[in-house]
Amino acid sequence: MTAAERLFLDKGVDATTVSDITTLAGVAKGTFYHYFASKHEMLAALAERYTQHFLASLEAAIDLCMPNDWEGRLRAWVQANIATYLGTWQLHDIVYTSHRRSIGIDPADNPDKNAILAQLGAILAGGAAAGAWPLPQPRLAALMIYSAVHGVTDDAIAAQLQDSSAFAADVADACLRMLGTPH
Missing domain, CATH: 1.10.357.10 (Tetracycline Repressor, domain 2)
Structure with missing residues (x-):
């Protein structure tokens, strides 16, 4: 979530992709989707x-x-x-x-x-x-x-x-x- 927060602040929500978040966090996309169904669910969290x-x-x-x-x-x-x-x-x-x-x-x-x-x-x-x-x-x-x-x-x-x-x-x-x- 910290990686998403940083990217949302730097790039905006719309410009940030799930790939951007997982790359910065150093995790696989599957790990992201294990916890969140979408970027908007991450935003809710x-x-x-x-x-x-x-x-x-x-x-x-x-x-x-x-x-x-x-x-x-x-x-x-x-x-x-x-x-x-x-x-x-x-x-x-x-x-x-x-x-x-x-x-x-x-x-x-x-x-x-x-x-x-x-x-x-x-x-x-x-x-x-x-x-x-x-x-x-x-x-x-x-x-x-x-x-x-x-x-x-x-x-x-x-x-x-x-x-x-x-x-x-x-x-x-x-x-x-x-x-x-x-x-």
Whole structure:
């Protein structure tokens, strides 16, 4: 999978062949087809691996916070999300855009996005239960924060932002204000 990832980043998905992948990986085509039925199945596996890495990166940042520090946990989620996305946006765009298009996934039925929303939703619901913020519609708040964070990060990518620390802190503050906290 690492060979495919490298080639997809260098050449693009459409220009990369199974032969390219197996040559770089140093394996026979039969070995590739033992694990994957097609290049697009490999792309799906890369998307799953990317999502697991993305979630683990966010979880590691959240885990540094005290369990009842809901503002800190949300801030950590936002900041890690921005840093991880900025550091991996090329692969993000390949695995999500190309994979969804190749297999025709309805954007409303997106297991990768839903996994990230569930992680964010747990923080928001925990904070609401603890009284950190009023939250009558947790799913709506999660969708808005998720969309906002990814939207502003796309803008940062386009602007070629090099250091995301202050930017991510500002975005986290905006998300907390949206929830009604005094930041």
